[in-house]
Amino acid sequence: METIPLFPMHAVLFPHGRMFLQVFESRYLDLIGQCMKEDSGFGLVWLKQGQEVYRSNELVDPQLAQIGTYAKIVDWDSLPSGLLGVTIEGSDRFRLLTSYQRKDHVHMGEVEWIETAGATELPENYAELWGLLQTLLDHPHVDRLKLNPVVNDVNAVSCLLAQLLPIEERVKFNLLAAAEPLDRMARIMTLLDQYSE
Incomplete structure (x- = not known):
């Protein structure tokens, strides 16, 4: 277990993904x-309920998802608006314990790291998803x-597809929480079949 700073957002970050x-x-x-x-980095967690911006009169405690992704800063820039723009990249998933x-007002979390599955080549029946990812x-x-060059690996491909497809954050979180990359890939294929109908 490890204690890390958290960045709650109404968005989900995947390993290999950028935001x-x-x-x-x-x-x-x-x-x-x-x-x-x-x-170093921080944990990006999906904010299921509550405001991203701190308000002292906020009456409802923010509800953080139980699984998040560790994020590292890969680029930054000062924006014309005066704000700081940063690009982050997801690496390891974690389970938020407390x-x-x-x-x-920075959130801190005690986390347990979720083991990353070993590299597995994309099965032939998912070849069309590889083509879809290249198009995206x-x-x-x-x-x-x-984004870094993508390898033909089930975990990398499924995470990047889930990151880039225009689907609800609730659905993205369910994909992030999938225990196995092949299960995530099967769920993505089911979603695409539903949308095509």
């Missing part, structure tokens, strides 16, 4: 600065994320 954040709250500016200084807020990676909005 762009606009940071303006002082608590997260400090957290990002510390992470860049120490070459959480609390520090005095500066060529999209201009996705291209800006500068």
Whole structure:
């Protein structure tokens, strides 16, 4: 078990996936600065209920998902709006055991790391999903994320597809929580079949 800072969001980050954040709250500016200084990261967890922005009059305690993804900062820039823009990349999944807020309102979590499945080549019956992923990676909005070259591995392909497909965050979280990459891939195939109907 390990205690790490958390970044609750109404979004889900997958291993191998990337996401762009606009940071303006002082608590997260400090957290990002510390992470860049120490070459460390934070846990991104799906915020099931509550506000992303801290409000002192918030009456409902935020509800954090029980599984999240460790994020590292891979790029940053000062935006014309004056905000800090950072690109993060997901690595390992974790199970959130307990959480609390520090005095500066940064969430901290005691986490248990979820073992990553070994590399497994994509089965032939999912070959069309490999083609779909290549199409998504060529999209201009996705291209800006500068994702690393994708290997033909079930875990990497299923995570990137789940990250890039335009599906609800609740559905994405269920895919993130899938115990096995092949199970995640099968669920994605089922979703695509439903959408095509």
